[in-house]
Amino acid sequence: QQQVKQSPQSLIVQKGGIPIINCAYENTAFDYFPWYQQFPGKGPALLIAIRPDVSEKKEGRFTISFNKSAKQFSLHIMDSQPGDSATYFCAARVSGYALNFGKGTSLLVTP
Amino acid sequence: DVKVTQSSRYLVKRTGEKVFLECVQDMDHENMFWYRQDPGLGLRLIYFSYDVKMKEKGDIPEGYSVSREKKERFSLILESASTNQTSMYLCASSLYRALDYGYTFGSGTRLTVV
Numbered sequence: 217q218q219q220v221k222q223s224p225q226s227l228i229v230q231k232g233g234i235p236i237i238n239c240a241y242e243n244t245a246f247d248y249f250p251w252y253q254q255f256p257g258k259g260p261a262l263l264i265a266i267r268p269d270v271s272e273k274k275e276g277r278f279t280i281s282f283n284k285s286a287k288q289f290s291l292h293i294m295d296s297q298p299g300d301s302a303t304y305f306c307a308a309r310v311s312g313y314a315l316n317f318g319k320g321t322s323l324l325v326t327p
Numbered sequence: 328d329v330k331v332t333q334s335s336r337y338l339v340k341r342t343g344e345k346v347f348l349e350c351v352q353d354m355d356h357e358n359m360f361w362y363r364q365d366p367g368l369g370l371r372l373i374y375f376s377y378d379v380k381m382k383e384k385g386d387i388p389e390g391y392s393v394s395r396e397k398k399e400r401f402s403l404i405l406e407s408a409s410t411n412q413t414s415m416y417l418c419a420s421s422l423y424r425a426l427d428y429g430y431t432f433g434s435g436t437r438l439t440v441v
Contacts, residue, residue: 218369225367250429259331259417259432260370305369314360314385315430319369 219243220308222318229296230326237291237321239306244287246308250315251280251291254303263304264291296325330354331433333418339439346405348436350418357422359401360430361385361393364415373416376401408440 221240229235239249250265266273266280266289273280277294293300301324307315334349352359360375362385372385374393382393390412394402401420405412415437419430 222369252430257434259419259434260430261432262429265429314372314375316372317362317370319367 218319219316220306220318222306222321224321225319226322226324228324228326231297233296233325235293235296235300235323235325237304237306237323238288239290239308239318240286240288241308242287243308243310245310246316247311248309249280249282249289250307250309251278252305252307252317254305254320260303260305293323296323298325298327301325331418331420331431333416333433333436335436336434337437337439339441340405340408342409342440344405344408344440346408346438346440348403348405348416348418348438350401350403350433351399352401352420352431353399354420354422354431355398356420356431357398358420359395360419360421361391361401361403362417362419363387364417364435370417373403405438408438410440412438413440414438 251263252260253263254260264275264278279292282289304321306318309315331352340346361373362370371387376382376395392404415435417435418433421430422428
């Protein structure tokens, strides 16, 4: 049973667009919400993470928005570039336990 | 940089074989994890370990076992490989159990069982 539901499964945007990837969860004990980026042939790499006491976090062109009451969080990529084309995974964790991952979103940024 | 090294990039094994997937990390991380990645299913946790000789089942442990005899090494064992275990296997490590410390993943082992 997937504890973190991620959408969309795939996404195509033009260069400069703002792709948005959404995740939803049910377990209110989750206290850490990271996003991972994976390029073909590589393992996932930590991109950005947020805790539920914060509603937004920015790191460069990447922003997480977090809505605790709705139990949803999303990743926005500002001024997207072809080099951002990758698979993105959201995840969530109860403190002391392993990460639960979403199913992933394949992002293609066209020139 | 932390490195997580998986011993094989590609493996082809026959049905019924016992298969060992090896993972080594070089930064003294306490926690180690095995996930499998399948298209449309994301990453699913097989087993994890918080310390030497410790292991805990993840979401899909059936058909797998693990071994952690040394802190830096975490092995995944397929007792009798089956075709439905054809997948990408990812090993990861992290520093602390409760802190916000991201996982470092290896590049994966693509296993094909024929």
